[in-house]
Amino acid sequence: xxxxxxxxxxxxxxxxxxxxxxxxxxxxxxxxxxxxxxxxxxxxxxxxxxxxxxxxxxxxxxxxxxxxxxxxxxxxxxxxxxxxxxxxxxxxxxxxxxxxxxxxxxxxxxxxxxxxxxxxxxxxxxxxxxxxxxxxxxxxxxxxxxxxxxxxxxxxxxxxxxxxxxxxxxxxxxxxxxxxxxxxxxxxxxxxxxxxxxxxxxxxxxxxxxxxxxxxxxxxxxxxxxxxxxxxxxxxxxxxxxxxxxxxxxx
Ligand SMILES: Nc1ncnc2c1ncn2[C@@H]1O[C@H](COP(=O)(O)OP(=O)(O)OP(=O)(O)O)[C@@H](O)[C@H]1O
Ligand SMILES: [Mg+2]
Numbered sequence: 001x002x003x004x005x006x007x008x009x010x011x012x013x014x015x016x017x018x019x020x021x022x023x024x025x026x027x028x029x030x031x032x033x034x035x036x037x038x039x040x041x042x043x044x045x046x047x048x049x050x051x052x053x054x055x056x057x058x059x060x061x062x063x064x065x066x067x068x069x070x071x072x073x074x075x076x077x078x079x080x081x082x083x084x085x086x087x088x089x090x091x092x093x094x095x096x097x098x099x100x101x102x103x104x105x106x107x108x109x110x111x112x113x114x115x116x117x118x119x120x121x122x123x124x125x126x127x128x129x130x131x132x133x134x135x136x137x138x139x140x141x142x143x144x145x146x147x148x149x150x151x152x153x154x155x156x157x158x159x160x161x162x163x164x165x166x167x168x169x170x171x172x173x174x175x176x177x178x179x180x181x182x183x184x185x186x187x188x189x190x191x192x193x194x195x196x197x198x199x200x201x202x203x204x205x206x207x208x209x210x211x212x213x214x215x216x217x218x219x220x221x222x223x224x225x226x227x228x229x230x231x232x233x234x235x236x237x238x239x240x241x242x243x244x245x246x247x248x249x250x251x
Contacts, residue, residue, distance in 0.1 A: 019043045020203050021067070021097075021173055025075035028062045028227070036062040037073065038227035042205075044173065049204040051214035054224035055249050060207040061102055063224070064175045067205075068092055068099045079173070096126060096172030100179065102207075104162040108151040112142060115150050115161050116168055123170030129202055135164040138194050156187035163194070173203045180210060192217065211241050211249070223248050 021044040028037035037059040044050050052060045066073035069089040077085040084092050093099075106115050116132060123129075136143045139160040145153060150161065159179055166174055179195070180188040192213055198204070199217055208214035214221060215235045223231040223238070225248050231238055238244065 018046065019078075020046045020048070020080060021205075022078040023063075023067065023075070024078075026063065026066055026073055026077065027075055028059070028066050028071055028073045030071075035059075035227050037066060039075070040224070040227065040229055042222055042229070044203050044205060047203055048220070049199040049206065049218040051218040051221035052205060052207045052224060053209075053211060053214060053221050053244070053249065057226075058224040059227035060224055061177055062227075064099060064101075064177055064205065064207060067175060068097060070099075093122060093169070094126075096170065097175065098122075098166045098169045098171035098173070099175040100162050100166045100177065102177040102181065104155075104158045106150040106153075106158055106161055106165075108149070110150055111147050112150060112153065112157075112161055113146040116142075116164050119165035119168030123168055126170035126172075128168075128170050130164075130167040132168065135167055138167075138197060139164060154187075156183050156191065159183065159191060160194070163191075163198070167198065167202075171202055173205070174198070175205045177207045178209060179206075180208065180213060188213070209249075211244055215241075 023040060023042040026037050026040040027035050029035050040063060052063060054060050062071060065071040067077050069087055069092045073085060075085060076083060079095055079097060084095060107118065116135060120132065141157060142160055142164065145157060150158065153161065163179065179191060195217055206214055206218055220234050221232065221238060222229050223244060230248055
């Protein structure tokens with residue numbers, strides 16, 4: 001288990017060299033004239049938290065979906081040195097790449113706990129990262145909701161269940177697509193407190209529209225525009241928040 005401290009931007013990135021995830025030349029097309037993801041390179045080190053920033057339509061979700069094998073792509077996605085591009089999503093998840101998709105996608109007819117147990121089942125056979133009790137400790141709102149149908153949960157509660165389910169699936173890399181989307185500021189604050197704990201234990205790729213939140217949590221960020229990396233680096237290396245917003249993230 002990684003023990004890298006992640007107290008804001010002061011946290012040093014883990015030593016480079018051996019990448020956990022190495023994405024090269026990734027290209028995703030949906031049959032339109034422009035590629036959704038266009039020859040993208042990206043790395044995540046062991047225990048590292050990396051943010052993907054970019055305006056709507058920049059290719060952030062497509063990048064995560066391609067890494068998980070959920071959309072066709074060309075290029076290379078190496079995880080622990082093993083090529084995963086073109087493999088079935090189930091095999092990629094079994095390798096330990098677990099995605100929390102945009103929109104959470106819980107099983108509406110199942111209870112909170114049943115949704116969490118889906119994660120446990122998905123992680124069977126790999127070293128567990130979190131137990132069910134640890135997920136309940138991480139999200140203290142959830143124990144009281146364990147028997148409630150997922151369809152009755154608020155957006156924030158659903159997001160916690162979706163993240164909890166991913167943690168129970170014995171992830172080695174968690175891909176999070178806009179976890180704060182549509183949530184009230186106080187809920188986002190609680191969620192990010194939990195993400196800080198999570199980031200201390202497992203490597204993350206975080207897609208986030210809120211630059212401040214992303215850069216506080218992550219060691220490094222990639223800024224995408226029309227499917228390409230247009231800026232990357234640590235908080236200190238990146239252009240200022242205002243410049244990022246003006247140049248790349250204007251909606
Ligand atoms: N299923 C699809 N079919 C056709 N085009 C798609 C599909 N999904 C995404 N696109 C297009 O691909 C491009 C990248 O979309 P993507 O969803 O990856 O961006 P994003 O950065 O996640 O945006 P957002 O911030 O709005 O979630 C956009 O031009 C989008 O319209
Ligand atoms: Mg998206």
